[in-house]
Amino acid sequence: MDMNQYMEIFIDESKEHLQTMNEVLLELENNMSDVQHVAEIFRVAHTIKGMSGTMGFTKVADLTHEMENVLHLVRSQEIAVNSYIIDILFECFDSLESQITHIEENSIESDEENVSLVNKLKEIVRTKSNQPGDGPVEEKVTEEVKVVETSGEFHVDVFQTSVAALRKSVEDGYAIMKIRVTLAESCMLKAARAFIIFNALENMGEVLLSHPNAEDIEDENFDQAFEVLYITKSSEVEVRNMFDSISEIDRIDIEAVNELPEEIGEEKVEEVVEEILEEKVEEVKTDLGAQAKPSAKSKTSKTVRVDIDRLDNLMNLVSELIIVKTTMEDHDSTAGKSSMDDAVEYLERITTSLHNAVMKVRMVPVERVFNRFPRMVRDLAKDLDKKIKLIMSGQETEVDRTVVDEIADPLIHLIRNSIDHGIEAPAEREKRGKSAHGTVNLKAYPEGNNVVIEVVDDGNGIDPKKIAAKAVSKGLLTEKEVESMTEKEMLNLLFMPGFSTAEVVTDLSGRGVGLDVVKSKIASLGGSVDILSEVGEGSKFVIRLPLTLAIIQALMVYLDDEKYALPLNNISEITTIKSEDISMLQNQEVVLYRNKTLPIIRMKEVLELRDPSEREDVKELTVVIVRKGTEEAGLVVDSLIGQQEIVIKSLGSYLKGIPAIAGATILGNGGVALIVDPNQLF
Known part of the structure; x- marks a missing residue:
């Protein structure tokens, strides 16, 4: 086969x-x-x-x-x-x-x-x-164990056992059933159907015996029926209901096994099972007393399990699309523009709902990624001789499947850093009045159109001054530049390629080594990462990610005669600013806006559409204020077009890595508009 x-x-x-x-x-x-x-x-x-x-x-x-x-x-x-x-x-x-x-x-x-x-x-x-x-x-005195090599999902090891074990199981509340399954004549793949049946049975109990044997079932060497001896705590009705969900079954016969012989020697076991199944059975299950539990289902990279209600909603929306299509085909030109406008407005509502429905279908819980971390933390703690507790929350938070697949590596690196260099050794922690057990908190929660994932440890924290001093010693910054930096800006130096403050860089991690990779990976997903730390108390890495990478709401703007798209979830507000209010601070244009210093970024110059020396003398500027975490900046554009739903398309390998550009989208007229990534502008 x-x-x-x-x-x-x-x-x-x-x-x-x-x-x-x-x-x-x-x-x-x-x-x-x-x-x-x-x-x-x-x-x-x-x-x-x-x-x-x-x-x-x-x-x-x-x-x-x-x-x-x-x-x-x-x-x-x-x-x-x-x-x-x-x-x-x-x-x-x-x-x-x-x-x-x-x-x-x-x-x-x-x-x-x-x-x-x-x-x-x-x-x-x-x-x-x-x-x-x-x-x-x-x-101890135990029954003789005889192991027979067999193969197949349905095979069970041959262990000589006694009927007393069966009787004890019955006393403990288990029911023993003889089940005969007759497949439909139309069943093309009998072995595959039997595979599904045995899997379903294992989720409710244990298959003790089977006839024909495993090899015959696998090779489809049986007519249309096979028998099993089954032990379960479920009722006969529940077992029958389980079979209702499996197709291509013609008939199910279930017979309760109530009569068991008295205690006998192991040489008589095969005679007993022959009597029960009325056939010679070669396979006997050893685990008579333990009831099987259904396995916890996790997500795989190629499949997404979808709630049936979400699929129903999707189907209903597609049905409405067909209705609108029919309406527009039957539209009479004499009906006037008003009728067509109504149809277009109806179509717009449906496409927006369809977008939301498709997004939900693509959503999977972050539990899919989180599940791998308890084992990793356990192994690292053992290797480093530290006591670590991992506390996870928000595993049910949903994000796009593609985002989940890509976020695993950055999280692994951040958690390893926290355990290796963040959390102190047990003796040192106790000396500082802390618990010997260090704690790593991994939590996820929704925030608007974003998902936030936090990695928090109660370790030693990161010293901003130590980072700044290392940057000066490496010649990356001057002492004068460091003096004017905030603690947040000093912490962000960790994201520079190869930057590390670790005294000894281990095979596990080095605080800073690889954090540039973490930042670039998250940026490629349209997200951002921020660091918060307090010396002696611990560190917090905050990752913000978009819900989806496929379809987004965007603000369309003009730069010269070209259209550009700005993701709406990055925009906090739109305003106008007078040119005379702009001043220079450390070679950066800024303006005092709502009692805060707001950096001004001229998009034409960033995208090299114009040289700074050719800047027009405009009295009032149109500014789109974007945010990245807690930071904000004002992007200067020529004019606004409006909000639009866009499909993100990759620029391909040849145009990969263009500064400030995240991709492109195809417009209604067939033209192409570039999508700006505001996160790269900070």
Whole structure:
């Protein structure tokens, strides 16, 4: 069977399961006695093993198989979880993540071998020890474990067990069901349909037995029906309702298994399961007592999950567009201009609503990015021998998918900086009267047409004077220039390429090294980044990003005879200023406006449309006041055209990096207008 058709499903599902594994491992590290966390990791490892076996990715299947063996010992209380096992499981996670990424990019597994990691897992199983280098310990009396290599999402390891375990599960409130699924005659891909059915069943309970065996199901070597022995806490009605959501099923027969034989020897187990399913069954699930939990769904880079109500709204708006189109086609020229104006106004309302609806469809929560940081913080704290707490809030805040995909790297760098150079060592913190645990706050929240993301630490803070002194020592500034700078301007020196105040630059980060990259990446997204810091108390990096990069509201202006677009979310107000009120301050034109000093930027000169020596003698200037964070500046334009909704188009690689230009848009008459990026003008 050609498995390439399932590759995208495999990648998406594997990433979701790995995200769940990562989250649960972090929780298990904080509460090592929680058996439910162990059961969840076991379930995830088992699912990945099944999927990878089906797809033929043996290295992933082998590693997850060894993980299962260790986790089985933990669940049966033969060994206890400790930091050594946690570290090995994290190593397994890293290896699995690396393999899945390689498979996504190359459609094959990497050549990297996991021999050392597999051997560590096998050693734990062999000695039933949770410490490195320990010899064998006294073993408990347990059932014999017989491992049989199989493949497929539906396969389960063959563990000899007793009917007593089933009986105990029933006493704990579980129901055992025999389910016969008959697929429709029209079903073309029986294996794929069975794959979906088994996934759905695993979300509500555990598949204990199956007939036919895994290989036959994968090869579609069965007629139209297969049977499973199923254990769940859900009712029969709930199980039937679950099947209602799956298509191409002709019939579902569910029979409760109420009669279980008395305790028997393990040699009789196969006879018992034959009796229950009335067929020879080769696969027996080991986890009889733990109920599976649905995995937490995370977003992937190629897909966006959309609320059905948003799609319905989108469909309704498209329907209205068709109505307007029909109205305009049937428009009688004798009806007059008024009728056409009404139709155009109606069309404008619909297109605006359509824009908002499409924006919402493209929106994904920033949780998609935030989810990767707890593990990163955990590893950094361990490497640096620091105690760090990561507090996240606002994960439900939504932004455009393209923005989310691009913001991860800047946030990683800022968080690493905060942990490495911001937060002090535990002993030093206690000496200063602080808690030994440093705190990094990562929060997101909407602000108008922007999304704000803050990275806040309670560390040592950044000394502006130290930054200024370093700039002078490097010859970047003179002492006289530094004297006239504000603390905010000194802090912004950190964004200069290669600028660093770190005494020792580590492999992890250097305060300032790479912050120019952070700034340029955020600027390329149409956003801005600001620094707030108090020496001894901590630092705050504030990132402001537009909600979307696709369609924006803009103010169209004239510079000479050319049209330019200014993003509306950057504009605070429009005013006129008399030329005589403008004065010079440190080679910068400024004006006193609303009791504040407002820098004046002449757009024609910035865009090299005119030489400063050719400046016209105009008594009154049209000024568009734009903002970047807490800063403001006045842009001088020739005249205003009005507000317009524009689609942002890239200038392409040949015109990349033009100062102050973010892209272009196509006008109604077919002409092109350049889009100004006000953030680059500050």
